[in-house]
Amino acid sequence: MTISPDAHLAEERLHRMHQRLGGIAYGGDYNPEQWPRDVWLEDARLMQEAGVNLVTLAVFSWSRLETADGVYDFGWLDDVMDLMHEHGIGVDLATPDAVPPAWLIARHPDILPELADGSTFGFGSRQHFDVSHPVYREKALAMAEQMGDRYAKHRALMMWHVGNEYGPVSYGPWAAKAFRGWLRQKYSSLEELNQAWSADVWGQVYSDWNQVDVPAQPRTWSNPSRRLDFHRFTSHSMLEHFKAERDILRRHTPDLPIVTNFMRFYKTNDYWAWAAEEDAAALDIYPDPREADAHVAAALNFDLMRSLRKGQPWMVMEQATGAVSQWSVNVSKLPGKMRLGSYQAIAQGADSILFFQWRQAKGGTERYHSAMVGHAGPNSRIFREVVQLGNELKDLGGLAGTRATAKVAVVFDWECWWALELGNSPRSDLNYAQEVLRLYRPLFDANITVDFVSAQSDLSAYSLVLLPAAYLLNDESAQRFEDYVSDGGRLVVSYLSGIVDESNTIRLGGYPGALRKVLGAWSEEMHPLAGEGEEVKLTTSDGGTASASYWTEHLHTQEAEVLASYDSGRLAGSPAVTRNTFGKGSAMYLSARVDPTFLKLLLAAECEAAGVQPELQAPPGVQVRRRTGSGSSFLLVLNHNDAPARVDVGDGGTDRLTGRRIQGTVELPPNEVLVLAEPTR
Structure with a gap:
């Protein structure tokens, strides 16, 4: 992953905005x-x-800003912009192209996206457009031009927000035409495309470019290489539209940040590519209050956002104060949880805490989605918490711009995700995000700060790299991991890594294909466990016991040492977990989904061997993160438990929330936070 050459300008834009x-x-x-x-x-x-x-x-204001084709009405927005400035409130101004107005759809109904089954996505929701449609693009860019020209000099304007939650996928004729154009740029000839897509399987050979279409819903299954390329095209086409709007706004306001909002575990868009084209990563995050450990998956997303632009501070663009409205049961956050989640984002690198939305709607689809001011008005628990948090954040300005550093990296790669979940594999129920979370969780619990990287990232800054289910690896990426270990790095690889190349074609000679050499082991056959809850026993090299479920492999060692072997089931006696010394480093292979306790022990040993230390020793459920920069250091301690926790903060520092000097062992109340300004070292 590379960030555009003006990356330093992006950070300068953000810095100026936060100063204002x-x-x-x-x-x-x-x-x-x-x-x-x-x-x-x-x-x-x-x-x-x-x-x-x-x-x-x-x-969501396109229909109010352009009331008919070419008829613009910005008067009401002028008044709101002026009102915000008069009250000392800045504006993140959005281009409203997520919701094409009814008049535009009536004139051009083929703007509506076509679903894989041939049905049309109807008007009445959001994201009801095919981004490849020329009229949609023309009208969206015209709106961006109008807004850029009108508001570039407005004193309330702080930044731009392009679109909203990009994501609609279309299988219609406009998308098909654009897909063919994208493929002709990617492949030099039809023969090259046929080869990459293994088109001779099931006789799918193309003899003319006009025969190539989008992978709409077939009778049964469809070509996985073709579908992988459609994933790539879809992310690319939406990003190209974002960039076109961005460039218009940049021309009018070269000094202001421009972003769009990302989503939690969102599969459609490759956020490594997107973040490289924006001034900041911005996240919409809605953990489910029903899940006791929802903060762990949130933490993964927070670290991912921080990593997308190489540690640059990021934005919480949307979160809920209480309940949302998209699930079957929408539970409100308990008192204190909204504040705790906001500080968790700050602890993990966020410099912006924003909500959807300010005032709770009284009608429409999201009328039960909570807000900063709810249906009950300001005389409510939620608004009192909103006021408390807002006034606390006023005193934390010194945090803005500081960063977290990590010596451990976890690979999160969208192309791996797309390829792995296309189906027709030994386990079509495998969830890539959950596989990443499974390796991330022990590090989070141990208070070890983690960066995320793509399969194309530079790994030289890290002492330990984890590679969860990296199903697709091209030759360059595989060589990068091999060189990393050879130069002294420690690598942990899970099952289903290195299986296919960039065309989604199986690498022959035994699994895990591209990584056999560095791992010093290979599998001749995959053995997913069929029964619900089925387990096999493991014996560890030090005489201990463990277990595995869900996934196993018939593994053979070459140079690798065996850390655990199967002790039951059809693979009894075969290796399950191995470690190989390779050059100056080592590579561990988890050929089975080992139990959480054993995984925790394995990763703890790898961290210790790599010289990786936690930010602070803390009891379960207590998260500790450090942010540093410009001569300042802040230690943030968060108690995610619903009970008090005793934490030794050592030399501690001054709690910026209370002004008290904190050191040694303290009792942190449930859902409470410390923001310690540490003494200058």
């Missing part, structure tokens, strides 16, 4: 078009009370 805001950004989506004007003044007053310094405007 006074530090950490705080606020959320504001939709005044849903409310009469007499509410707007109350909103501005309440925003000041809550410490809001940034609101996102116009995300």
Whole structure:
């Protein structure tokens, strides 16, 4: 992954924005078009009370900003922009192309995306467009030009927000035409495409480019290489549209940040490619309050956002104050959890805490989605928590711009994700994100800071790299991992890694294909466990016991030492976990899904051997992170437990939330936070 040459300019833009805001950004989506004007003044007053310094405007306002083809009405938005400036509140101004208006769809109904089964995505929701449609693109870019020209000099404008949650996939004729064009750029000839797609299997050979179509829903299964390329095309085509809007806005406002919002575990878009084209990574995050460990998956997403632009501070663009409205049962966050989750994001590198949305809608699809000001109004628990958090963040301006550093990296790669979950494999129920989370969790629990990298990233800064289910690896990436170990790195590889090349073609000679040499072991056959809850026993090299479930392999060692062997089942006596010394480093292979306790022990031993230390020794459920920069160091300690926890913070520091000097062992109440400004070292 490479970041565009003006990466330093992106950070400068963010730095200037946070200086103008006074530090950490705080606020959320504001939709005044849903409310009469007499509410707007109350909103501005309440925003000041809550410490809001940034609101996102116009995300869903296309129909109000362009009321008919070429007929623009910006008067009401002018008034809101002026009102925000008068009250000291900055604006993150959105281009509203996520919601093409009804009049545009009526004139050009083929803008609506076509689903894989041939049905049309109807009007009445969001993201109802085929990004390849020329009229949609023309009108969206015209709106960006209008907004850039009109608001470039407005004193409230702090940044731009392009679109919203990019993601609609279309299988219609416009997408098909664009897909063919993309393929003709990727492949020099039809013969090369036929070869890459293994088209002779099932007689799918193409003799003319016009025969190549999108992989719409077939009778049974369809070509996995073709579908992988369609994933690549889809992410690319949406990114190209984002870049076109970005370039228009950049021309009008070269000094302002420009972003769009990413989503939690979102598969459609390759965020490594997207983040390289933006000024910051920005995340919409909605953990389910019903899950006791929802903060762990949230932590993975936070670390991923921080890593997408090589440690640069990122943004929480959307989160909920209480309940959401998309699940079958929408439980509200318990008191204190919204504040705790916000500080967790800050601990993991965020400099902006924003919500969807400011005022809870009284109608429409998301009328039960919580907000900073709910249906009950400001005299409510949630608004009191909003005010508390906003006023605390005013005193944490020194955190903005600081960074976290890591010596451990975990590979998260969208092409691996796409290829792995295409089906027709030994286990079609395998979930890539959960495989990554399985290796991430022991490190999170141990308070070891983790960066994420792609399969194309430079690994030289890391003492330990984890490679979970890296199903697709091209030759260059495989060589990068081999060189990393040879130069002294420690690598941990899980099952289903290195299986296919960039064309989604199996690497022959035994699994795990591209990594056999560095691992010093190979598998002749995959043996997924069929029964629900089925387990096999393991014996470890030191005489201990463990177990494995879900996945096993018939593994053979070459140079590798055996750390654990199967002790039951059809593979009894065969190796299950190995470690190979390779050059100056070592590579461990987990050919089975080992139990969590054994995995924790294995990764703890690897961390120790790599010289990786936790930020602080802390009891279970207590998260510790450190942010440093410009001569400052902040230690953030978060108690995710619903009970008090005793933590030894050592020399500690001054708690920026209370002003108290904290050191030694302290008792942290449930869901409570310390933000310690550490003494200058």
